[in-house]
Amino acid sequence: MLIGELSRRTGVSARLLRYYEEQGLLGTRRDANGYRTYSNDAVVTVRQIRALLAAGLSTDVIRTVLPCANGDQPKLDMCPQLVRTLTDELAAMDGRIDTLRQARGTLAAYLPES
Amino acid sequence: MLIGELSRRTGVSARLLRYYEEQGLLGTRRDANGYRTYSNDAVVTVRQIRALLAAGLSTDVIRTVLPCANGDQPKLDMCPQLVRTLTDELAAMDGRIDTLRQARGTLAAYLPES
DNA sequence: CTTGACCTTGACACCGATGTGAATGCTTAA
């Protein structure tokens, strides 16, 4: 599929899809004419990117993590640096989850319905 | 205490403390000489600000929420707008927590120790 | 062959949010 269709299917502007590619988050193949061509998987990938960004991960981390999440190469090239990144990010996630849950509890106490 | 001491005690730069004041997150009294003066509570408040920011809350929301979290006025001036803000934020928090937990699960599967 | 929709790159500029740097000057303590 071309970029316009992917945009329509994901609700993400073509502009932003090109931006994600530029940031190394979204791989593309090119047709002979130079057009970006996407597989159906791209729809899922774009949704993942959006979800992870919404969750507060940086594009840097997402770039590192996405190839694994997509199962492209499971555990294979687990160089120490990647393991470090993932471990650090997991710890940060746990921290954020804790903080959010705590803040949530504090706030909920001030509302009639939790 | 003066801003330098608060900075040392919280690990937050004086510059950033002034910024938080400018954003309405951190109240200050002034000495006759114009110097900012902080109570011991300010240390706690700054930590709260940092934690909530780290958890992904905006300064806008924190500004609304902090007076309650500090118990300054519990439930008193619960105007509908404030309830709306808090309710919305709780929902958003739940969403972020879900996304993070899911991402965490996906990532953890790729690491030997979870 | 033309038209119109769709694609390409590259650039420039702007936004809001969260900070950070640095210049310049006043106040206080040693």
Next chain:
DNA sequence: TTAAGCATTCACATCGGTGTCAAGGTCAAG
């Protein structure tokens, strides 16, 4: 008196976009 510490102010940086323009290539339908 001198240095540390405080003050204000303007400006810049980064991140994650977003809009828009220019100048052009591609393709299917009529």
